[in-house]
Amino acid sequence: xxxxxxxxxxxxxxxxxxxxxxxxxxxxxxxxxxxxxxxxxxxxxxxxxxxxxxxxxxxxxxxxxxxxxxxxxxxxxxxxxxxxxxxxxxxxxxxxxxxxxxxxxxxxxxxxxxxxxxxxxxxxxxxxxxxxxxxxxxxxxxxxxxxxxxxxxxxxxxxxxxxxxxxxxxxxxxxxxxxxxxxxxxxxxxxxxxxxxxxxxxxxxxxxxxxxxxxxxxxxxxxxxxxxxxxxxxxx
Numbered sequence: 001x002x003x004x005x006x007x008x009x010x011x012x013x014x015x016x017x018x019x020x021x022x023x024x025x026x027x028x029x030x031x032x033x034x035x036x037x038x039x040x041x042x043x044x045x046x047x048x049x050x051x052x053x054x055x056x057x058x059x060x061x062x063x064x065x066x067x068x069x070x071x072x073x074x075x076x077x078x079x080x081x082x083x084x085x086x087x088x089x090x091x092x093x094x095x096x097x098x099x100x101x102x103x104x105x106x107x108x109x110x111x112x113x114x115x116x117x118x119x120x121x122x123x124x125x126x127x128x129x130x131x132x133x134x135x136x137x138x139x140x141x142x143x144x145x146x147x148x149x150x151x152x153x154x155x156x157x158x159x160x161x162x163x164x165x166x167x168x169x170x171x172x173x174x175x176x177x178x179x180x181x182x183x184x185x186x187x188x189x190x191x192x193x194x195x196x197x198x199x200x201x202x203x204x205x206x207x208x209x210x211x212x213x214x215x216x217x218x219x220x221x222x223x224x225x226x227x228x229x230x231x232x233x234x235x236x
Contacts, residue, residue, distance in 0.1 A: 001069045003130045004060040009033055011135030013040065018068055025049050025062030033063065058131050070125045070137055072144045075151060078114050079143075079158055086113045087228060088155065088182040090162075092148055092192045093122045094217060099188065100125075101132020102218035108136035110225035116143045116151055116182075152199045155182050162200045164192050165220055169203035177228040185221045 003012065012019065013036035022037060022044040037044060052060050079088075089112050094100055100123045107115055123129070130137050145151040152162055160180040165172075184200060186192035197203060206215065206223055215223070 001130075002056055002064055002066055002127050004056050004058060004064045004127060005131045005134075006030060006033060006061045006063060007134045008131055009063045009065055010036070011138060012065055012067060013037065015138060017138070020066040020068075021045065022066075023047055023052060023055065023064040025052055025060075028062040030062075056127060058128055070130065070142070072125070072142045073114070075116075075143055075145055075154060077143075078141050079155065082113050082180075084180065085178065085232065086160075086180050087111065087225075088114050088116060088160065089221065089225075090116045090148060090151070090182055090184045091118075091122065092184055092186045092196050093118060093190075094185065094187060095123050096188055096217070097123050097126050097128040098132050099123075099216065099218045101129040101134075101137075103185065103221045104129070104133040104140050104142075105136045106218065106222040106225055108133075108139050110222075110229045112140070112225065114141040114143050116145055116148070118148050119144050119146055148193075149195055149199055152182070152184075152196065155180075161202070163224075164197050164200035164203045165205070165224065166191055166197070166203050167205055167214055169205040172204040172206055172224060172227055175202055175204055177231045181228060183221070183224050183228075185217050188217050 010033055019042060022042055024044040024046050026046045026048055052064060055064050089107050160182045162182050162184060163175060164184040165186065184192050184196060206220060
């Protein structure tokens with residue numbers, strides 16, 4: 001996998017993860033990153049910006065790194081080992097890699113324990129997702145499951161309350177989040193599926209007073225996570 005951008009590169013160079021190859025712009029001057037590359041005894045390949053542009057679709061900022069694919073986990077590897085008041089984000093067939101990356105970034109910021117995504121018909125972990133996560137994807141456990149509804153049923157067996165997000169539901173601030181919680185974020189166009197909705201314990205909405213009646217998936221997720229974090233801190 002190729003990842004790119006200064007923040008992502010810095011996080012990867014600070015870690016112990018294996019790096020296969022580094023491509024740098026012949027105009028690259030970031031001394032912090034250059035110092036880290038030197039400490040790891042890696043000899044970068046210098047290219048002009050036009051050549052780097054051909055290697056990735058996003059803004060590379062003069063650095064592209066070849067690394068192992070991002071590690072994902074099974075349900076059984078993660079969920080049974082979590083403690084009380086854990087927080088899970090479930091993505092119900094999200095499609096936009098920018099949304100996925102932004103949700104990873106918010107999840108890391110608000111202490112989410114894991115993100116669950118389906119194996120099929122959903123955005124996967126791409127270089128765009130890694131770039132948008134601004135280096136936080138390495139700190140977040142991504143669980144891939146064959147079926148979202150089966151995962152929800154298993155979570156309930158472990159004592160989780162499932163909160164789906166939709167325009168029609170209870171006010172999201174009225175829910176008691178001081179327990180094991182899994183938040184479901186739906187597809188950008190279709191929202192959460194009917195069957196997933198039926199399997200939720202709550203359907204919650206973010207009240208809005210403007211002319212817009214819905215929010216971007218990653219924005220909505222960030223608002224929910226902020227509310228959960230605040231309500232748990234006030235409880236402490």
